[in-house]
Amino acid sequence: MASKELLLQLSPVALLERFPYLESFFSTVMVKMEGNDNRPLNSILKDIEEQEAEDGAFDAESFIAQLQDYILQMQSFLGQDNEQVDKLTILPGTDKSGMPEQFDALVFEKSKITSIVGPTGSGKSRLLADIEWVAQGDTPTGRSILVNDERPTNDWRFASGKKLVAQLSQNMNFVMDLSVTEFLEMHARSRMIANENQVISKIIEAANELAGEKFSPQAPITSLSGGQSRALMIADTAMLSQSPVVLIDEIENAGIDRKKALQILVGEEKIVLMATHDPILALMADQRIVIKNGGIQAVIQTTPQEKKLLTRLEEADKKLQQLRTKLRSGEVLNYKDQ
Amino acid sequence: MQRGVKVGAVKFDCLHTDDDQAYQKAGIPVKKGLSGSLCPDHYFVSNIEAVLEWGLNEGFDLLISESAGLCNRCSPYVKEIKAICVIDNLSGINTPKKIGPMLRMADIVVITKGDIVSQAEREVFAARVHSVNPTAIIMNINGLTGQGAYELSTLLFDQDKHIDSLKGRKLRFSLPAALCSYCLGETRIGESYQMGNVRKIKLEENHNGK
Known part of the structure; x- marks a missing residue:
């Protein structure tokens, strides 16, 4: 694990290279901390004026502690994918x-x-x-x-x-005020998964299979x-x-x-x-x-008896669904339909 | 209270609060302080010593100070005293980024209203809170069913920690600043009425983002 001293000697550019996920961490910092900055952190921190720190609710000491913690947690988060709960x-x-x-x-x-x-x-x-x-x-x-x-x-x-x-x-x-795709992208990014697009289209496909009426990937989720x-x-x-x-x-x-x-x-x-x-x-x-x-x-x-009962219940349920579909499409139901 | 911990509370707010009644209903002795036209944080820090004294006199094991939390620059935490920030899933996905010391410096972040948004939104919101404050313990609590509240309560009380005085203790971060003519009651608009700690918006910088 990177020590605080080491982190302080690295520039935002070097940090982002080593830990790409720091982008979202840096984006929450309200003082000047640009990703293209080549100066080491400790010189950037030295240059931050008191007023600027005050305005951005920035505290150098807790910044470094949180940076270190964030890297540590992200490393364990990314490494835990194999840890299955069976x-x-x-x-x-x-x-x-x-x-x-x-x-x-x-x-x-x-x-x-x-x-x-x-x-x-x-x-x-x-x-x-x-x-x-x-x-x-x-x-x-x-x-x-x-x-x-x-x-x-x-x-x-x-x-x-x-x-x-x-x-x-x-x-x-x-x-949220987002389209289905944007929404899933946001979720995927927060999980930092690798094959984002693939998973997103798989989810939309599966959801459309579950829903009676299909929706488009561009539809607003609300x-x-x-x-x-x-x-x-x-x-x-x-x-x-x-x-x-x-x-x-x-x-x-x-x-x-x-x-x-x-x-x-x-x-x-x-x-x-x-x-x-x-x-x-x-x-x-x-x-x-x-x-x-x-x-x-x-x-x-x-029990096996209950499973047998389930089959019959599912048949009855299917009939109800069929009647529902017919009603929806404007048909008149027959007594025989049951 | 079921564990024999004697609890008291103080609620700071600005114009009005009914929260004291909620504490009362739960059988918790409570005081309330309304800051009126002052910043509730400033009001809090000038009064918290007296409140602590009240708590000590009453013999509480645990004293809860609930702040108004009105603006995103609130900073009501004292160093080495447990600090909890409560925010809800409905406040918007960018809210964690907008909140300052109140969220960044908290030990525990409680996220509520998770029962009415989707699982995905809960996960994204918690991830955003985490990127703003990686050191905090993040807990989802359902205020209606109480799910998670017991668990939170186990983190609040520390048998071995006692606070006898706040004298000389420090805030975790400086409070929102103010001292201009408007703080003192000025209502007229115009350059000539503005005195003291006044700052101007930088319009020419606005178009490129920051």
């Missing part, structure tokens, strides 16, 4: 009344879906918070989380760019319909999110192919958790956990 394990804690949870170890594997059922306020948020914070017996439930069968490092809590859980919920909206937005969010989260775990809070039934949506997430080797009361979604999962009174009350493997 498996997440929850060790039991207690429910709200202090009763121990009745399971030995709850395992979530990559490419597997777990549904979460239980009334509102039963403790779903708490469970998710435990996972996000990689609880180590230090949250109100007393649960512990293992990553790849091991006690995780504190990085999962504190390192930026290393978050365990990505979330998709029904209340989410796009708020103009997308509910189904199209959801489709884009799912495809983007599957292919561009840094997080190995995806938590879905219900997927509405309209305007999106839910089965395909789950397949995309599973195909990208995500660990999928899905809070739902929709029988079709719940039974698509490999297992489901029942939450009651703040604790996990039961872990149920989806």
